Amino acid sequence: MTDNSLQLTAQTLAEQVFESLQEAIVLGEFLPGEKIRESELAKRFNTSRGPLRDALRRLEARRLVTNTPNSGARVVELSTQQLIELYQVREALEGMTCRLAASHMLDDEIQELSDLLDKHQQEIKQKDGAEYLRQEGDLDFHFRIAQGSKNELLRTALCEDHYQLMRLYRYKFSNRKGRPNKALSEHRMILEAIKERDGELAELLMRRHIRNARKSFEKFINERENQFK
Amino acid sequence: MTDNSLQLTAQTLAEQVFESLQEAIVLGEFLPGEKIRESELAKRFNTSRGPLRDALRRLEARRLVTNTPNSGARVVELSTQQLIELYQVREALEGMTCRLAASHMLDDEIQELSDLLDKHQQEIKQKDGAEYLRQEGDLDFHFRIAQGSKNELLRTALCEDHYQLMRLYRYKFSNRKGRPNKALSEHRMILEAIKERDGELAELLMRRHIRNARKSFEKFINERENQFK
DNA sequence: TTTTTACAAATTGTCAACAATAATTGATAT
DNA sequence: ATATCAATTATTGTTGACAATTTGTAAAAA
Numbered sequence: 001m002t003d004n005s006l007q008l009t010a011q012t013l014a015e016q017v018f019e020s021l022q023e024a025i026v027l028g029e030f031l032p033g034e035k036i037r038e039s040e041l042a043k044r045f046n047t048s049r050g051p052l053r054d055a056l057r058r059l060e061a062r063r064l065v066t067n068t069p070n071s072g073a074r075v076v077e078l079s080t081q082q083l084i085e086l087y088q089v090r091e092a093l094e095g096m097t098c099r100l101a102a103s104h105m106l107d108d109e110i111q112e113l114s115d116l117l118d119k120h121q122q123e124i125k126q127k128d129g130a131e132y133l134r135q136e137g138d139l140d141f142h143f144r145i146a147q148g149s150k151n152e153l154l155r156t157a158l159c160e161d162h163y164q165l166m167r168l169y170r171y172k173f174s175n176r177k178g179r180p181n182k183a184l185s186e187h188r189m190i191l192e193a194i195k196e197r198d199g200e201l202a203e204l205l206m207r208r209h210i211r212n213a214r215k216s217f218e219k220f221i222n223e224r225e226n227q228f229k
Numbered sequence: 230m231t232d233n234s235l236q237l238t239a240q241t242l243a244e245q246v247f248e249s250l251q252e253a254i255v256l257g258e259f260l261p262g263e264k265i266r267e268s269e270l271a272k273r274f275n276t277s278r279g280p281l282r283d284a285l286r287r288l289e290a291r292r293l294v295t296n297t298p299n300s301g302a303r304v305v306e307l308s309t310q311q312l313i314e315l316y317q318v319r320e321a322l323e324g325m326t327c328r329l330a331a332s333h334m335l336d337d338e339i340q341e342l343s344d345l346l347d348k349h350q351q352e353i354k355q356k357d358g359a360e361y362l363r364q365e366g367d368l369d370f371h372f373r374i375a376q377g378s379k380n381e382l383l384r385t386a387l388c389e390d391h392y393q394l395m396r397l398y399r400y401k402f403s404n405r406k407g408r409p410n411k412a413l414s415e416h417r418m419i420l421e422a423i424k425e426r427d428g429e430l431a432e433l434l435m436r437r438h439i440r441n442a443r444k445s446f447e448k449f450i451n452e453r454e455n456q457f458k
Numbered sequence: 459t460t461t462t463t464a465c466a467a468a469t470t471g472t473c474a475a476c477a478a479t480a481a482t483t484g485a486t487a488t
Numbered sequence: 489a490t491a492t493c494a495a496t497t498a499t500t501g502t503t504g505a506c507a508a509t510t511t512g513t514a515a516a517a518a
Contacts (some may be wrong), residue, residue, distance in 0.1 A: 011298035012501065038408030038470070046504045049470090050279075054286060069240035070470060070509050085382040088325060092383075096321035153314040154321075241471065267500070277473045278500090299479050299500060 014054035017045045021055055025064050025075055026167045033077035036065065062161050064168065076168075080221055083172060086165065087214035091207050094142060097149045097204035098190060099196055102199035105148030110195060113144050117187055124180050134180065135170055139163065141187050145194075145206075172217065179216055186212065232348065243283035246274045250284055254293050254304055255396045261305035265294065291390050293397065305397075309450055312401060316443035320436050322387055323371060326378045327419065327435035331428035334377030339424060342373050346416055352410050363409065364399050368392065368398065370416055374423075374435075408445055415441065 010016040021041070023029060042052045056073050059065040067073045078086070105113075120137055146158045186209040193202035239245040250270070253259060271281045285302050288294040307315070334342075349366055370423045372392070375384045415438040422431035 014501080015298065037468095039468095050502055050504095053470090054282070054501095057283060057286035057290070061286070069244065071511090072470065075347055084379045088323070088329065088380055089382050089386070092321040092325035093318070096317060102315065111339065151314045153311065153318050157318070243471080266498095268498095279472055279474095282500090283471095300481090301500065 012051070013047050014051035014058075017047060017051050018055035018058045020045060022059060022062070022064060022164060025059070026164050028168075030075045032075050032168075034075045036073040036075065038072075062164055064164055076165075078165075078169060083169060084214065084218065086162070087210060087217070090158075090162060091210040091214070093154060093162075094145070094210055095203045095207040097146050097151070097154050097158065098194070099199040099203035100149035100151055100154070101145045102194045102197050102202040104150040105145075105194060109144065109148050110191070112143070113148075113191055113194075116141060116144065117184065117191060120184055120187070126182060138183065140164065145190075148194075179213075183209070183213070240275050242278070243287075246276060246280050247284035247287045249274060251288060251291070251393060253291060254288070255393050257397075259304045261304050261397075263304045263305065266376040267301075293393055305394075307394075307398060312398060313447065315391070315438060315444065316446070317369065319387075319391060320411070320439040320443070322383060322391075322433045323374070323439055324436040326375050326380070326383050326387065327381055327423070328377035328428040328432035329383070330374045331423045331426050331431040333379040334374075334423060338377050339420070342370070342377075342420055342423075345370060346413065346420060349413055349416070353413060367412065368395065374419075377423075403437065408442075412438070424434035426455055 010019060032035070036056070038049045038052055038056075042049045045052065056065055056067065060067050060073070064076055065073050066076055116137070120134070120141075123134055123137065143163070144160050146155045149155065187207065190202060190205045190209065193205055239248060246315055259265070265285070266440055267278045267285075269279055271278045274281065285294055285296065289296050289302070310361050345366070349363070349370075352363055352366065372388050375387045378384065415434070419431060419434045419438065422434055
């Protein structure tokens with residue numbers, strides 16, 4: 001993912017607070033379900049409650065925060081079921097994204113995507129690329145495809161809305177055991193389909209890729225449940 | 230769509246304003262691209278700028294309003310390209326929705342869906358059901374399927390986010406010439422696939438249905454453009 | 459001991475005034 | 489006439505105070 005920290009585009013205090021608070025939430029500084037007290041946070045960000053409430057509305061739009069009238073805001077807390085639903089939505093959106101990318105991605109973009117996968121292979125081999133970094137790189141693959149689709153609505157939905165949620169729950173989305181290598185080979189096949197400009201195949205492969213990730217996640221959940229029986 | 234006007238669930242002033250303003254925008258009381266002046270509207274809704282700004286943020290989340298810092302809010306104005314993008318997103322989301330509905334829709338819900346299509350057939354025959362009503366009914370079909378998917382994330386995305394945008398641009402989404410009858414027969418085929426619990430087919434048919442609507446729209450646009458050459 | 463009620467404290471919702479920014483107007487120069 | 493700049497006006501951004509609501513606490517009742 002391209003650097004989004006040096007966006008000097010925070011025109012207003014509310015936007016600044018939004019960005020900072022979002023980052024804090026996603027990095028786990030607040031626990032899922034934790035209460036967000038307006039005055040407390042306003043003080044932390046050196047602002048008043050107005051801009052802070054504004055920021056909360058924006059975070060609500062991205063589903064990072066849930067609000068209950070007169071009661072207050074909390075950091076979102078996704079159930080297993082909701083995480084599965086998120087996978088299903090991603091399968092649909094990224095499938096379409098990939099189909100469009102096969103048609104609209106520029107040759108340069110395809111080459112960069114190919115380079116990225118080579119880099120990933122190195123990281124997996126060297127075993128150094130810590131899990132965290134590897135995952136961010138994994139997401140990078142998906143975002144470049146969203147970028148390549150030239151559908152701004154899809155790009156926004158995935159890169160700006162879903163992205164943060166996935167980061168927040170990355171420990172749950174993390175690949176187990178042999179997944180990294182398998183995921184990489186799935187990525188390579190998707191890339192090939194895009195190179196061939198075969199949108200139908202590209203969509204099919206991307207959907208299978210996400211479905212596999214979902215199944216891996218469901219298996220993990222089930223195993224953990226059975227552990228206590 | 231089931232009646233959403235008698236939601237007495239507007240706990241706060243900001244929510245009330247949000248609902249009222251959304252309805253006003255969708256019903257065309259404000260033109261696309263029109264400037265929204267905070268104080269002016271605050272007066273209209275008998276409130277102060279605080280709750281009104283809150284409402285604007287919510288409308289922004291649903292893409293009914295665009296905001297430019299320090300400059301102000303405007304009613305959204307979708308280009309032809311953006312409308313096409315919207316169709317593409319719908320194709321992906323509703324396709325998945327339909328696949329899930331084939332698995333999870335209750336028998337009762339399927340029966341009601343069947344009844345709805347019979348009603349639509351009557352309305353088309355009698356030529357009385359004004360275009361506006363017919364279209365709302367058309368959307369109703371899609372929402373019931375979203376409801377039937379039992380995926381709350383998908384249902385919200387479609388019924389709450391996309392729904393209002395489609396209503397706002399309904400005159401552009403409206404079916405030309407023979408589309409109503411064709412659309413109805415497409416709906417019937419989708420229903421059959423759901424009855425058979427054939428998720429794969431249901432998805433395929435729904436995607437084709439939305440693709441057809443998009444093509445009809447694109448054709449209309451092209452014809453209108455060539456008219457001026 | 460548990461439940462209920464009344465009160466107190468904390469928190470969110472709303473408002474109106476003030477500050478900062480953008481849009482407008484009109485004068486001046488080219 | 490057109491473009492440029494400065495001053496004015498209008499509009500948005502921000503703040504702190506107040507109102508309404510919820511939450512927490514402790515006494516009273518079961």
